Amino acid sequence: MQQRLDKTHDAHLRSWVESANPVAGVAASDFPIQNLPHGVFRRAGTQEAWRGGVAIGDYVMDLAAVLAAGLLPAMVEDAARKAAAATLNDLMALPAPQRRALRAALSDLLVEGAVQRERTARCLLLLADVEHALPARIENFSDYYSSIHHAINVGALFRPDNPVLPNYRWLPVGYTGRVSSIRVSGVDVTRPKGQLKAPDAPTPTYEPCKRLDYEVELGMLIGTGNALGTPIDIREADEHVFGVCLLNDWSARDIQTWEYQPLGPMLSKSFMTSISPWVVTLDALEPYRTGFARPDGDPAPLPHLWCETMSERGSIDIRLQMYLQTSRMREAGEAPHLISDSRFTDAYWAMAQLVAHQTSNGTNLCPGDLMGSGTLSGPEPLSRACLLEMTQGGKNPITLPNGEQRGFLADGDTVLMRGYCQKEGAVRIGFGECRTTVLPVMQP
Amino acid sequence: MQQRLDKTHDAHLRSWVESANPVAGVAASDFPIQNLPHGVFRRAGTQEAWRGGVAIGDYVMDLAAVLAAGLLPAMVEDAARKAAAATLNDLMALPAPQRRALRAALSDLLVEGAVQRERTARCLLLLADVEHALPARIENFSDYYSSIHHAINVGALFRPDNPVLPNYRWLPVGYTGRVSSIRVSGVDVTRPKGQLKAPDAPTPTYEPCKRLDYEVELGMLIGTGNALGTPIDIREADEHVFGVCLLNDWSARDIQTWEYQPLGPMLSKSFMTSISPWVVTLDALEPYRTGFARPDGDPAPLPHLWCETMSERGSIDIRLQMYLQTSRMREAGEAPHLISDSRFTDAYWAMAQLVAHQTSNGTNLCPGDLMGSGTLSGPEPLSRACLLEMTQGGKNPITLPNGEQRGFLADGDTVLMRGYCQKEGAVRIGFGECRTTVLPVMQP
Structure with missing residues (x-):
């Protein structure tokens, strides 16, 4: 089967976000490091601006914070800015290779042993503490x-x-x-x-x-x-x-x-x-x-x-x-x-x-x-x-x-x-x- | 019949824009002063920003220019700004009385004998010289x-x-x-x-x-x-x-x-x-x-x-x-x-x-x-x-x-x-x- 698997799909990858990892082979979360789904969120009960994030274990990674901390390679910053926006339409509009490059960079940030672990951890919010908006401005x-x-x-x-x-x-x-x-x-x-x-x-x-x-x-x-x-x-x-x-x-x-x-x-x-x-x-x-x-x-x-x-x-x-x-x-x-x-x-x-x-x-x-x-x-x-x-x-x-x-x-x-x-x-x-x-x- | 006619509907109203007026009782244009339809336009063949206007006779009145020239009473300026935008959704969202007040003010500017005639005339473009965009960001x-x-x-x-x-x-x-x-x-x-x-x-x-x-x-x-x-x-x-x-x-x-x-x-x-x-x-x-x-x-x-x-x-x-x-x-x-x-x-x-x-x-x-x-x-x-x-x-x-x-x-x-x-x-x-x-x- 012609598959497009890369290192982000590796079943052995584990994240330093412990809740993202399987426990004794059983998934503990919907959001392991191989998933990295995109969504739009803010702290529940606040009037904060809506912004884009990626789910990992029990957390959402706040991409605006990740960008502000300079944690991403320059070549994916444009894609990350689009993934950090209040609607993800511009991210969705990107050619697939740019989206895949962002996925690889986010995986690198979250993988066990990542150098920037401590600074990245400051960009995580508990999923239990956020509320969501629609992920995109749906036009059709x-x-x-x-x-x-x-x-x-x-x-x-x-x-x-x-x-x-x-x-x-x-x-x-x-x-x-x-x-x-x-x-x-x-x-x-x-x-x-x-x-x-x-x-x-x-x-x-x-x-x-x-x-x-x-x-x-x-x-x-x-x-x-x-x-x-x-x-x-x-x-x-x-x-x-x-x-x-x-x-x-x-x-x-x-x-x-x-x-x-x-x-x-x-x-x-x-x-x-x-x-x-x-x-x-x-x-x-x-x-x-x-x-x-x-x-x-x-x-x-x-x-x-x-x-x-x-x-x-x-x-x-x-x-x-x-x-x-x-x-x-x-x-x-x-x-x-x-x-x-x-x-x-x-x-x-x-x-x-x-x-x-x-x-x-x-x-x-x-x-x-x-x-x-x-x-x-x-x-x-x-x-x-x-x-x-x-x-x-x-x-x-x-x-x-x-x-x-x-x-x-x-x-x-x-x-x-x-x-x-x-x-x-x-x-x-x-x-x-x-x-x-x-x-x-x-x-x- | 319960009608909501006001002076803007008066059949005797004529505009100083001659092409808007009937000739010998026969309409010369789709756009007499009693009409004043809204649309979005720019000069044809240019990359100008799209903006809102009102049709009158053979012309479109550029509402951004009318606003810039200070030709409208303060009470309708907010509505006029919305009518001058690149999409008319915000104008459409206004309560009917505010839209009607804008209509009355535009009628006053264009009516025969209007004091500001010369300055208003500078805000007109020939319809033949413009191109159009959709009048609104249609969501449904x-x-x-x-x-x-x-x-x-x-x-x-x-x-x-x-x-x-x-x-x-x-x-x-x-x-x-x-x-x-x-x-x-x-x-x-x-x-x-x-x-x-x-x-x-x-x-x-x-x-x-x-x-x-x-x-x-x-x-x-x-x-x-x-x-x-x-x-x-x-x-x-x-x-x-x-x-x-x-x-x-x-x-x-x-x-x-x-x-x-x-x-x-x-x-x-x-x-x-x-x-x-x-x-x-x-x-x-x-x-x-x-x-x-x-x-x-x-x-x-x-x-x-x-x-x-x-x-x-x-x-x-x-x-x-x-x-x-x-x-x-x-x-x-x-x-x-x-x-x-x-x-x-x-x-x-x-x-x-x-x-x-x-x-x-x-x-x-x-x-x-x-x-x-x-x-x-x-x-x-x-x-x-x-x-x-x-x-x-x-x-x-x-x-x-x-x-x-x-x-x-x-x-x-x-x-x-x-x-x-x-x-x-x-x-x-x-x-x-x-x-x-x-x-x-x-x-x-």
């Missing part, structure tokens, strides 16, 4: 429908006679999403109101959504963009992805059923989309590259949606998990309960195909654009990555350890997404979390 | 489907058995549109490539779009926004609209047919959206407010989508026209030919309803957000506001005066949108133009 958001398992399960509920439409296996179906309501983990979601119409009701009503759902997705943040009118060749598509985060595509299923034809979902999605604060770079995920293939008998993708290297490294072995904690569980001190566990490798469409397809008509991507994978369901029952699928539209509610049941989400519920990559011979790479609590609908 | 774009005539005509082509779906009369159907490819009038459109599949073809192909179409729409630019989670009450919705422009929602019909189910149009629209450079404020359109009503027998809108004042002033009597000039016509010096003429008053959904609906689930609008009305077709043959409708999907091409025929657009065609309001006893208000030429698909 596209959301896809990459999992055929999700398409089959949901299609069967929306269109029993016709679950997967003929275009599904030929192009990555998607829609353009709302940007203004994208929020970072920790921001609560308000239950939306909307037009609902039961199949047997004569007319719709405007009332609080009764079928509020999450969708477990991977978010891709675009690095360098392209000029309007000039598609990105699939062979170069991965180089245009800066990194990935967790994405929860909040969905009001009852609003969606009534509104979505013929122009697609709009208000059923636009009230909120949540993403995790840390962007894990594709560079960090390099050891987890894996082959991408179509199921036997399915049509081969058209030439502009396929390239040779995809069969060796077209996918990334990322696992995504959703946990639920009701307010009763929270009050009783019970931990969030795992309700789904799925893999990005079960997606029918690969990241590079989404980029190539999105730009195949000449659409221009911009640094910081967000692309959602779509709900990443797999074939097993526990891999159904939204409640609509998990409970067959609410008909078969899940039962939590304390006996509570959920067909859809209730007010006070907290959903908590996690993601990670793990395998023999490589260091576990974590994504942090994306946590949101459901607030009751606002009273007028 | 929603496109609607407000004309039931369009929905019926197009629905019959896409779904012969089921042209208008049951939700159409209950909620303004729409979709979220791509922001990165919104361009101002004068920027050419490149013919997109995309996946096309003829109904009888066994598999799709990736090739240049063969059914390239325009859509004549009105664009609304949002003024003050709302907080996430807090819907805008329909009684206040119009106050959240800063102004309107012309909008051409470029559409690749063959890409659309294959991609649009189940999540709606995406690549068939995302390659470009064109808008006119001048934003005509709702304040300027006040004399053209008119009643809004549903056809007899249609369901009354739900309470959150209706308010009493709508039956008196819910619509605006705006006419929209599309002209076509082929490259052969251009070479022969033949003027663009009128191919459609329609009215905003034929829309089934009013501006205030779009705003109230969009935010009814808590979605937040931001100053400078763009909302498209959808293709504004009316009931008559000439009011079919896209070629798909006009030619019944290409089956009945239009014939131009030189004998050329068009089912859809050909490379080299220029489409030119115009809009205006006109009636007895009021001054004609024009929208300028939105002009785009079709370039051939890029060769790889």
Whole structure:
């Protein structure tokens, strides 16, 4: 497999930040020295300026402080300044070699035995003491429908006679999403109101959504963009992805059923989309590259949606998990309960195909654009990555350890997404979390 | 009718800028002193900074120059600074009374007999000498489907058995549109490539779009926004609209047919959206407010989508026209030919309803957000506001005066949108133009 591994991926690397290192071979943190995800933060509860940092173990490295202390080689200072900014768009816009040079320099600063250890340590803040903003000024958001398992399960509920439409296996179906309501983990979601119409009701009503759902997705943040009118060749598509985060595509299923034809979902999605604060770079995920293939008998993708290297490294072995904690569980001190566990490798469409397809008509991507994978369901029952699928539209509610049941989400519920990559011979790479609590609908 | 007319609307007002005044009762310009639309410009062919101005007759008033010359009363200087900026978002965010105070002060500067006439004249540039940027940093774009005539005509082509779906009369159907490819009038459109599949073809192909179409729409630019989670009450919705422009929602019909189910149009629209450079404020359109009503027998809108004042002033009597000039016509010096003429008053959904609906689930609008009305077709043959409708999907091409025929657009065609309001006893208000030429698909 053609991999782009360098010394920053070495599984034997350890950091002088002890919390970043595995203990007896078991990861103690999502953020080992092989990860180095980028995010935007400030000390919680202050009005400090937002600024960019990199997560390491239980800490965030304040890049503005690192720069001020003169700890970085001159050749990466420009990239570091962009990584220290209040939005990371300029970092994302850098050519991949410059981003990789910064990654190598940050690894050198944090590695066990680094000469500048003491001065660098002064630039660390405890993750527990910071709050986050969105990692980028997101200008465009596209959301896809990459999992055929999700398409089959949901299609069967929306269109029993016709679950997967003929275009599904030929192009990555998607829609353009709302940007203004994208929020970072920790921001609560308000239950939306909307037009609902039961199949047997004569007319719709405007009332609080009764079928509020999450969708477990991977978010891709675009690095360098392209000029309007000039598609990105699939062979170069991965180089245009800066990194990935967790994405929860909040969905009001009852609003969606009534509104979505013929122009697609709009208000059923636009009230909120949540993403995790840390962007894990594709560079960090390099050891987890894996082959991408179509199921036997399915049509081969058209030439502009396929390239040779995809069969060796077209996918990334990322696992995504959703946990639920009701307010009763929270009050009783019970931990969030795992309700789904799925893999990005079960997606029918690969990241590079989404980029190539999105730009195949000449659409221009911009640094910081967000692309959602779509709900990443797999074939097993526990891999159904939204409640609509998990409970067959609410008909078969899940039962939590304390006996509570959920067909859809209730007010006070907290959903908590996690993601990670793990395998023999490589260091576990974590994504942090994306946590949101459901607030009751606002009273007028 | 409850109107908010003030002295700036007085039909007898004349400007010392002669080209702004009617000649023998006939408008000589789109931009009389009663209009005063805002836009962003610089001297064409220069690298000057973009800045905000107001159109008057054949000129643009450079507001930075007006401010520098101290020509405005102190109480409107803050608003004028925002109107002089490179993007007008901050102007749009101002409360309506402040925007109206600026309008009154600009009217005072430009009115016949104004004391400061000579110093103000030095702040004027010929419109013919400037080029435009987008009037705002557009962060979100929603496109609607407000004309039931369009929905019926197009629905019959896409779904012969089921042209208008049951939700159409209950909620303004729409979709979220791509922001990165919104361009101002004068920027050419490149013919997109995309996946096309003829109904009888066994598999799709990736090739240049063969059914390239325009859509004549009105664009609304949002003024003050709302907080996430807090819907805008329909009684206040119009106050959240800063102004309107012309909008051409470029559409690749063959890409659309294959991609649009189940999540709606995406690549068939995302390659470009064109808008006119001048934003005509709702304040300027006040004399053209008119009643809004549903056809007899249609369901009354739900309470959150209706308010009493709508039956008196819910619509605006705006006419929209599309002209076509082929490259052969251009070479022969033949003027663009009128191919459609329609009215905003034929829309089934009013501006205030779009705003109230969009935010009814808590979605937040931001100053400078763009909302498209959808293709504004009316009931008559000439009011079919896209070629798909006009030619019944290409089956009945239009014939131009030189004998050329068009089912859809050909490379080299220029489409030119115009809009205006006109009636007895009021001054004609024009929208300028939105002009785009079709370039051939890029060769790889």
